Amino acid sequence: MLKGKILVVDDEQNILDLVVYNLQAAGYKTITAADGKEAIEKYRSGQPDLVILDVMLPEIDGLEVLSTIRKETQVPVIMLTAKKEEIDKVLGLEMGADDYLTKPFSPRELTARVKAILRRSGENEVKTTQGTIVNGKLKIDTIKHQVFYGDKEVDLTAKEFDLLKLLITNPGRVFSRESLLQSLWDYDYYGDTKTIDVHIRHLRMKIEEDPANPKFIKTVRGVGYKFQE
Incomplete structure (x- = not known):
């Protein structure tokens, strides 16, 4: 077979x-x-x-x-x-x-x-039905731009939403800070990737039970970030 x-x-x-x-x-x-x-x-x-x-x-x-x-x-x-x-x-x-x-x-x-x-x-295939992405306890409604953790709605900015959507739909894939800038901010990398770290930190504070020890958004030392299902 x-x-x-x-x-x-x-x-x-x-x-x-x-x-x-x-x-x-x-x-x-x-x-x-x-x-x-x-x-x-x-x-x-x-x-x-x-x-x-x-x-x-x-x-x-x-x-x-x-x-x-x-x-x-x-x-x-x-x-x-x-x-x-x-x-x-x-x-x-x-x-x-x-x-x-x-x-x-x-x-x-x-x-x-x-x-x-x-x-x-x-x-790790993400279930997507009529604009809804479900991965574990996280659910994203891409049409209404809503995010839920369990039964609780999470308030995200537009960029935080786009960042989470990109990561959650590619579980296990490591994204460099530069590639995230290019994908989500529509400009090339010229030296400052701190904006990615700030958005990741804010996102962790909103979707992680313990932001200091994240279970979902993992840091890959020397490379970038990935979504760990």
């Missing part, structure tokens, strides 16, 4: 073959691409459930492919790279990657991570 469709992107044919073999053995359907341009085309035409994406690619590099994907969907992405520098890992996570593996890697470990991410992705 097929469990899902995986797009595997790598310009090294031996790695491509090895990953595909192990994924198919685990019951997944696979589609492949050998460069960044083909990756974007296959992603759009194939609508995969998860993408395994090499960083170093011809035509268009993996980070640019990731950026393109993130503008269109929140499909889970696992990055592969031969680089070991921490900055490369952080950059990939900032841009929306869900996981990261450094070459050489164990095919069995990669398959295990695929299973875990797809399982978590399925568990």
Whole structure:
């Protein structure tokens, strides 16, 4: 029984073959691409459930492919790279990657991570019905711009509402402060991200039982914030 469709992107044919073999053995359907341009085309035409994406690619590099994907969907992405520098890992996570593996890697470990991410992705699906988003005790009415925690209505500003909506509809995804500025304030990052920290602090005070030890909006040190279901 097929469990899902995986797009595997790598310009090294031996790695491509090895990953595909192990994924198919685990019951997944696979589609492949050998460069960044083909990756974007296959992603759009194939609508995969998860993408395994090499960083170093011809035509268009993996980070640019990731950026393109993130503008269109929140499909889970696992990055592969031969680089070991921490900055490369952080950059990939900032841009929306869900996981990261450094070459050489164990095919069995990669398959295990695929299973875990797809399982978590399925568990974290947010229920949306007629403009209402429900995640645990939090409920957002996107039409009336109302937020409830349990049976209690929470009074949010417009930006706080937009910030919570973005985070809650992408549970587990880490957003950098810069990307939040670009998404919600419609301007590029020029050096001051304190406005994000202030809004996060205010939001925590309104939806967290203990703002000093938040359960929903987590800080990812050195990167940004994420919504922890």
